[in-house]
Amino acid sequence: MTRAVPPAEWAPHSAVWIGFPSHPELWVEDLEPARTEVVAFARAVHAEGRGERVLLVAADDEAATAARAMAGDFAEIVVESFGDIWLRDTAPILLSDGSARDFAFNGWGGKYDLPGDSDIGRRLAEDRQIAVESCDWVLEGGAVDGDGTGLLVTTRQCLLNPNRNPALDQAQIEQRLHDDLGFSQILWLGDGLMHDHTDGHVDNLARFVAPGVLAIPEAADNDPNWLVYQHAAAVAAEMPGIELVRIPSPGRVLRDEEIVPASYMNFYIGNAAVVVPLYGAPNDAAAVAALEKLFPGRDVVGLRADAILTGGGSFHCISQQIPG
Numbered sequence: 001m002t003r004a005v006p007p008a009e010w011a012p013h014s015a016v017w018i019g020f021p022s023h024p025e026l027w028v029e030d031l032e033p034a035r036t037e038v039v040a041f042a043r044a045v046h047a048e049g050r051g052e053r054v055l056l057v058a059a060d061d062e063a064a065t066a067a068r069a070m071a072g073d074f075a076e077i078v079v080e081s082f083g084d085i086w087l088r089d090t091a092p093i094l095l096s097d098g099s100a101r102d103f104a105f106n107g108w109g110g111k112y113d114l115p116g117d118s119d120i121g122r123r124l125a126e127d128r129q130i131a132v133e134s135c136d137w138v139l140e141g142g143a144v145d146g147d148g149t150g151l152l153v154t155t156r157q158c159l160l161n162p163n164r165n166p167a168l169d170q171a172q173i174e175q176r177l178h179d180d181l182g183f184s185q186i187l188w189l190g191d192g193l194m195h196d197h198t199d200g201h202v203d204n205l206a207r208f209v210a211p212g213v214l215a216i217p218e219a220a221d222n223d224p225n226w227l228v229y230q231h232a233a234a235v236a237a238e239m240p241g242i243e244l245v246r247i248p249s250p251g252r253v254l255r256d257e258e259i260v261p262a263s264y265m266n267f268y269i270g271n272a273a274v275v276v277p278l279y280g281a282p283n284d285a286a287a288v289a290a291l292e293k294l295f296p297g298r299d300v301v302g303l304r305a306d307a308i309l310t311g312g313g314s315f316h317c318i319s320q321q322i323p324g
Contacts, residue, residue, distance in 0.1 A: 003182035004097035007323045008148030008208065009269040010295075014324030015053035016270065017078070017124060018042050019085025020067045022059035026084060026311070033307035038085070039070045041315050044301045046074045047272035052321070057087060057124070059116065080123050083107075083114020086313055088203065089140035091320035092121040092132055093181065096148075098324075100125045100132040101180055103139040108198050109163030128322065135180045137173075138164040142201040142317055144177075147208040150184035152177060153236075157191040157200030164199075187214075187239050189232045193261040194224050196312075203316045204263040206232055209294045213243045217265060220251030220283055224259050247290045250281035255310060266305075266314035267291065270321075274298050277305035277314040 018041070021027050021034045042054045054075040058064040064079045071077070082090065089108070092100035102121040107113040125132035143158045158164070159173055168176070170188075177183045192200020205228065206216045216233050219226035229249065236242050253262035264287040267276040274295045278284040288302040305314045 003150070003184075004095040004099065005148065005150050005182035006093055006146050007096050008146065008211070009321060010210070011148060011323060013052040013271055013321040015055055015322040016045060017055045017057050017087050017091050017320045017322070018045070019082070019087045019318040020056045020058045020063055021085055021311075022063035022082070023084065030307045030310045034311065035066060035070060037303065037305055037308050038318065039067075040303050041268070041275055041305075041318075042071065042075055044273050044275045044303060045268065045270040045319075047270070047299065051270045051272035057082070078124075078127065080120060080127065081116040082120045083112070083117035084311065085318045086142075087120070087320045088142045088313075088317045089198075090117050090120045091141065092125045092130070093141055094130065094321075094323050095182065096323065098130070100130045101135050102132050103135045104137055105140065106138050106164070108140065109161060111197055130322075135176070137168065137176055140198065140201065141320060142198060142203045142313075145202050145207055146183060147211045147213075149211050150182060151187070151208075151212065152183040152185065153187040153189065153202055153206050153208065153214060155189045155192050155200040155202050155205065158198060158202070161199050187236060187242065189235055191228050191231070193228060193263060195259055196261040198312070204261055204265055205229075206236065207265050207267070209245065212241050213245060215245050215247050215265065215294070217249035217263070218246035220249050220281075222252040223249050224252055225249070245294065248283040248286040250279050250283055250287070253279045253281060260309055261312070262309060263314070264291075266316040268315045268319050269295070270298070272298060274300045275315050276300065276302045277309070278302045279306060279309070280304070
């Protein structure tokens with residue numbers, strides 16, 4: 001009997017949840033720019049009706065009013081309290097049989113304990129009348145990426161970090177990934193990007209773009225993560241059945257003179273469009289062109305994501321698709 005697994009992101013979606021920046025105290029001067037970038041991303045995913053239904057999730061009535069004013073009629077506004085917009089990590093993960101799994105969440109290893117984040121996944125699933133099962137161990141959606149066949153890629157830095165599931169070893173986590181999400185084969189990479197407060201989420205490092213085809217950045221000359229990319233590619237190349245493709249990296253991206261975890265890998269694969277975060281880096285256009293070759297049936301749209309990145313993530317981090 002074939003187990004249900006999360007469909008690959010390029011499989012059809014009926015809708016997508018997208019977090020809308022809602023808390024001024026978290027975003028400060030970046031609140032309005034981040035809202036503008038989020039709505040532009042949502043509009044690109046909707047693709048004038050050719051894409052999926054967009055569910056903009058606002059944490060309160062003030063944010064919902066702002067979202068309605070900015071998005072107009074193309075998006076449905078969902079009001080559910082949450083701590084922050086990173087729904088890839090806090091929303092439920094849906095499987096090919098239509099059910100959902102909601103995992104424990106501890107603020108990325110205890111870093112950010114915000115009201116509403118621990119149960120937003122169940123509430124979102126119940127709001128859409130999706131059958132949801134709770135899983136009693138910590139897992140964030142951005143920590144894993146699957147190709148729809150039962151093959152998963154993740155990083156040791158995150159999934160084996162003692163600040164997540166200190167009582168579970170690698171074999172036990174592998175068993176739970178199999179039991180709860182149906183994964184039968186796991187590619188373990190090492191570390192994630194420098195200064196990534198998620199402890200190395202894989203959706204900033206490596207993404208499946210087709211069954212068995214894994215995209216990993218090719219470092220720019222000034223990239224602080226060049227060794228991370230080199231190691232990830234070497235490990236992936238050793239796994240039978242994996243085909244590697246390389247995407248140019250943005251190189252060194254600074255915010256207030258600090259290196260930030262900017263990555264083109266945080267793209268979102270929608271029904272009609274692949275939306276790629278851009279940072280004003282020299283390789284922006286080259287990254288879009290590389291992804292166009294991998295997704296010939298979709299529009300590949302590059303959009304600036306500087307303000308969203310101030311919160312620690314980008315387009316993939318703020319979204320969670322609903323298959324169908």
